[in-house]
Amino acid sequence: MEISNDDVYLACSYNNGNITIYNLHTLKVFCKLPKYKCQATAIKFDPSVENLIVAYSDRKVIEYSLEKKAYSGWSKQHMLIAFRTVSFHPIISICFCYDKLYLQDENSIYVFERSKEGELQPGKKKMKQSENSAFTVTDDGDGTNCTTISKYEHISSLHNFLDDLVLIQIPSNHILHHLPPPVWQKKYGT
Secondary structure, X not given: OEEOOOOOEEEEEOOOOOEEEEEOOOOEEEEEOOOOOOOEEXXXXXXXXXXXXXXXXXXXXXXXXXXXXXXXXXHHHOOOOXXXXXXXXXXXXXXXXXXXXXXXXXXXXXXXXXXXXXOEEOOOOOOOOOOOOOEEEEOOOOOOOEEEEOOOOOEEEEEEEOOEEEEEEOOHHHHHOOOOHHHHOOOOOO
């Protein structure tokens, strides 16, 4: 469930793959997104334009324009392409900061450039990277260039806070010490 920044719209995702957008002023259904075979794992309203970004469990990301009640131009161009990377974790969070869209899974952050109209666009900057850099620029040949930041493990959340990006990461040893001692001491069956 997600509420738009202007408190006009409420987007609800259901277990059967349906996403319905309600108008909170009229308390009626504003529109329904086309049904998709997978469940939504993250939904977020774009704060600059009336668009809804949806990430599904198969890592497909769409952008839906509330003004047009249709997919945005970027989504129409990439409708048949699922967002694929080395990671198989579903996208669990969507965040906006300035002119960038951030998608987050358990171990990585994916950064997409946005145009002035708010729609996603292919990345145009080439990044210089060292051999041990955690930043990689991926290109599937379909125009969905994105910057992948993969130096983190066990990302809990990613948020925009006072024009800064805040990332909360859980250290592996913190997770292990909350497990029963036979698990983290590797004394199985003794």
